[in-house]
Amino acid sequence: MNLSFRHISKSFGQLSVLENLSLEVAAGEFVALVGPSGSGKSTILHLAAGLEPSSSGLIEAGGSKITGASPERTLVFQEHALYPWLTLERNVALAREFQGLKRKEALKEAQHWLSQVQLDGFEHYYPHQVSGGMRQRAALARAFIARPKLLLLDEPFGALDALTRMALQDVLLQLIEAQKLTVMLVTHDVDEALYLTSRILVFSQRPAQCLADIEIGKNHAERDPAVYAEERQEILSLLGIRQTNPLQQNSKEFSYA
Amino acid sequence: MIHKPPVQTNFGVKGASSAGKRHVQQLASRLRLRTWGPYLLASLAIFLIWQLAAFALPAFLMPDIPLVFKRLGRELSNPVFVEQIVGSLSRLAVGYGAAILLGTLLGLASGTSGLLRSTLKALVVILQSIPSIAWVPLFLILMGFGNAPIMVVVAIAAFFPTALSVMNATESVQKTHLQAGRVMGANRWQLMRFVYAPAVTPELITGAQVAFGNAWRALISAEMIVGFGAGIGRSLAYSGEIADMPGVLMGILVIAILAAIIDQLILEGAKRKLLRYRYS
Numbered sequence: 001m002n003l004s005f006r007h008i009s010k011s012f013g014q015l016s017v018l019e020n021l022s023l024e025v026a027a028g029e030f031v032a033l034v035g036p037s038g039s040g041k042s043t044i045l046h047l048a049a050g051l052e053p054s055s056s057g058l059i060e061a062g063g064s065k066i067t068g069a070s071p072e073r074t075l076v077f078q079e080h081a082l083y084p085w086l087t088l089e090r091n092v093a094l095a096r097e098f099q100g101l102k103r104k105e106a107l108k109e110a111q112h113w114l115s116q117v118q119l120d121g122f123e124h125y126y127p128h129q130v131s132g133g134m135r136q137r138a139a140l141a142r143a144f145i146a147r148p149k150l151l152l153l154d155e156p157f158g159a160l161d162a163l164t165r166m167a168l169q170d171v172l173l174q175l176i177e178a179q180k181l182t183v184m185l186v187t188h189d190v191d192e193a194l195y196l197t198s199r200i201l202v203f204s205q206r207p208a209q210c211l212a213d214i215e216i217g218k219n220h221a222e223r224d225p226a227v228y229a230e231e232r233q234e235i236l237s238l239l240g241i242r243q244t245n246p247l248q249q250n251s252k253e254f255s256y257a
Numbered sequence: 258m259i260h261k262p263p264v265q266t267n268f269g270v271k272g273a274s275s276a277g278k279r280h281v282q283q284l285a286s287r288l289r290l291r292t293w294g295p296y297l298l299a300s301l302a303i304f305l306i307w308q309l310a311a312f313a314l315p316a317f318l319m320p321d322i323p324l325v326f327k328r329l330g331r332e333l334s335n336p337v338f339v340e341q342i343v344g345s346l347s348r349l350a351v352g353y354g355a356a357i358l359l360g361t362l363l364g365l366a367s368g369t370s371g372l373l374r375s376t377l378k379a380l381v382v383i384l385q386s387i388p389s390i391a392w393v394p395l396f397l398i399l400m401g402f403g404n405a406p407i408m409v410v411v412a413i414a415a416f417f418p419t420a421l422s423v424m425n426a427t428e429s430v431q432k433t434h435l436q437a438g439r440v441m442g443a444n445r446w447q448l449m450r451f452v453y454a455p456a457v458t459p460e461l462i463t464g465a466q467v468a469f470g471n472a473w474r475a476l477i478s479a480e481m482i483v484g485f486g487a488g489i490g491r492s493l494a495y496s497g498e499i500a501d502m503p504g505v506l507m508g509i510l511v512i513a514i515l516a517a518i519i520d521q522l523i524l525e526g527a528k529r530k531l532l533r534y535r536y537s
Contacts, residue, residue: 071442
């Protein structure tokens with residue numbers, strides 16, 4: 001499902017978050033939105049999800065105007081947003097129940113998706129009984145069970161430790177590979193954006209303007225590490241960051257002296 | 258080649274070992290003693306004062322504890338006494354039940370509409386200062402001598418704490434929980450049923466417990482004033498009129514014991530059942 005923002009402005013009261021922003025995402029693309037905190041990236045996702053109307057401009061998904069939330073365009077939140085009063089299985093099944101499926105069948109599908117995110121055996125646990133990484137796995141299962149065409153990820157792994165984050169990034173890549181989805185990911189982590197996506201949009205401070213549109217291509221395995229380092233450096237400098245950590249610069253001549 | 262140890266799939270889930278369970282059980286029983294201990298002490302203090310007063314005063318003014326308990330034991334097999342208890346509890350059930358239902362529905366509805374919310378809040382401010390018993394003459398004249406005015410007064414007493422707590426809880430339902438529901442395609446009714454209702458349940462139960470205290474006090478006082486049908490309040494008032502002190506003290510005792518049973522067994526039980534996700 002392609003997505004297009006045409007001359008979008010959005011303000012909350014006096015605060016103008018987006019001003020005359022236009023962007024196009026083609027069907028099947030995996031796009032990362034990178035930018036400083038509070039630059040309006042999450043607002044872009046909320047607009048695309050149909051959770052909020054834009055103040056002006058036109059947003060289209062799959063060729064038709066977005067007027068409200070729809071399970072075709074699903075959103076994964078930073079803080080999992082699972083319901084604490086439901087078991088993981090029921091949380092995941094609920095997405096299908098809302099679409100009119102009988103609970104019994106919804107639970108059967110939930111079983112399948114929980115095993116896709118390696119949560120077999122944890123169906124009957126409540127969210128507070130499992131780790132943060134497992135909660136976010138369940139949140140991914142809940143997003144995928146609804147068979148969305150557009151997946152919106154709002155810093156989905158931002159609250160996780162580095163190892164858990166890496167494990168979940170791979171889970172996500174596998175799920176997306178099998179589904180051929182259009183994905184939009186908001187992240188603070190430049191490495192995450194470079195690892196997961198095929199295109200990176202770098203945003204300015206509020207009101208968000210697109211500073212750079214970097215095509216990376218899909219075939220991550222064949223990429224040249226030198227190009228990777230170059231792109232990383234370019235994005236960081238656009239964000240106003242000058243890192244001096246030699247381990248993270250892929251430099252050949254660092255020393256510990 | 259790297260040797261891989263067998264994959265551990267427990268992902269660090271909390272507690273599960275039998276030793277851990279035993280420890281939790283021990284802790285639970287100690288906690289139970291800690292909550293019940295003070296109640297036991299307080300009850301003993303009341304009984305002590307009562308018994309001391311009984312020593313000091315003649316028996317027709319202050320009968321002692323054994324006498325009153327003997328009377329209670331005898332009354333338990335008396336169909337008239339049983340009828341009084343059943344009468345009071347059924348008035349409570351209707352009035353309190355209606356208040357919980359109406360309070361929950363209005364509380365939920367007002368959480369989603371600003372106008373309804375501010376109106377309901379103003380209503381609470383205006384009406385809450387009126388003691389529920391002050392409504393008795395009004396409803397007695399309006400509805401006539403019978404069960405209805407008592408049940409209405411009980412409902413008024415229980416309505417406000419219920420509606421207020423549900424309303425506040427509805428306002429503070431987590432935004433992401435609602436957004437998640439909408440993104441999954443929930444309609445208005447599904448949001449109510451699957452998101453709002455379970456989210457406000459903890460506060461609803463707290464409100465219902467406060468409401469029960471109000472309802473119980475209103476019930477006994479209304480029964481004492483209206484004097485219709487069989488009821489604990491009416492029987493207590495009657496014992497007072499004929500200066501039957503053992504009957505008066507027994508009435509007070511029954512009121513306290515029934516309230517404790519309803520609160521601790523029924524309401525606490527409902528809380529543990531409805532909020533079992535918190536205790537598991």
